Amino acid sequence: MRPDPSGAAVPALSGADLLRSAPSLAQHAQLVVDDFAHIPGWQMTPEQMFALAQRVQTHLGNPQVAGVVVTHGTDTIEETAYLLDLTLTAEQPVAVVGAMRHSAEPSWDGPANLLAAVRTAAAPQARDQGVLVVLHNQIHAASGVRKTDSAALDTFKSPFGPLGIVDDDGVFFHRRSWRRCHIPAKTIVTPVDLIKVAAGSDDRLIRASVTSGAKGLVIEGFGRGHLPPKAVDGVRFAREQGLPVVLCSRCAAGRVLDTYGGVGGGRDLRAMGVIFGGDTSGPQARIQLMLALGAGGNVAEYF
Structure with missing residues (x-):
């Protein structure tokens, strides 16, 4: 520049x-x-x-x-x-x-x-x-x-x-790198949307993404991977439409895991078929999902 x-x-x-x-x-x-x-x-x-x-x-x-x-x-x-x-x-x-x-x-x-x-x-x-x-x-x-x-x-x-x-x-x-996976993508599939939740977030953005043609969603949830109850209906709607939904944490570091129950807890989301993104950031998980869609087959195997 x-x-x-x-x-x-x-x-x-x-x-x-x-x-x-x-x-x-x-x-x-x-x-x-x-x-x-x-x-x-x-x-x-x-x-x-x-x-x-x-x-x-x-x-x-x-x-x-x-x-x-x-x-x-x-x-x-x-x-x-x-x-x-x-x-x-x-x-x-x-x-x-x-x-x-x-x-x-x-x-x-x-x-x-x-x-x-x-x-x-x-x-x-x-x-x-x-x-x-x-x-x-x-x-x-x-x-x-x-x-x-x-x-x-x-x-x-x-x-x-x-x-x-x-x-x-x-x-x-000091140490060696490790590769998480190789994705044999033939193309990259877009659009895939990234949505970050905050206290009291509802399902409007999720539904808008689904109805406007998104091929997949990445959601940055709280902590270990939780969503506000009002947002959960949007995730359920996305899954009913056949869209893959990947869950990440909005925290700067750490993994998501289905440790907690209740509406919007990890157990609830896992039962809907939400894919857990490990410790991958939202922006990187979005790229990963685009490539996984481009590879075809079972998207979850690439996470």
């Missing part, structure tokens, strides 16, 4: 521009640029993410490619990275990277983040770790990473901390 005449930051840097911003990249890898798109993160769509995954898979099919770095707007990095993690089939490292400052700001973090991502993608110890998100010299697994602050340089966090770090003398992993 760089400022336009009005001072607003807009996409303007090509892949070649980014390489020139960090001349020392050439010391770590021989780089080939593939300009897939020039759009900000907030304009990225699931369909574009799926097309990106296909493009990356093509590169990974080349035995001469040691790794891939994807530059991406930070607003939707956690969704794109997770989609890549669920769909790609290769051992080479894939590092997704962004910047929290634009190129005209004195604190522009783009070159340093790009260098860290390239070094990670070139590191043998990063192989077969799934897709990685690299910013602020930290390496996170795509599954679980969250953007936690709207402006801080160290905004990306994982519930159990980063997998590793990029330091002056090397790339170091």
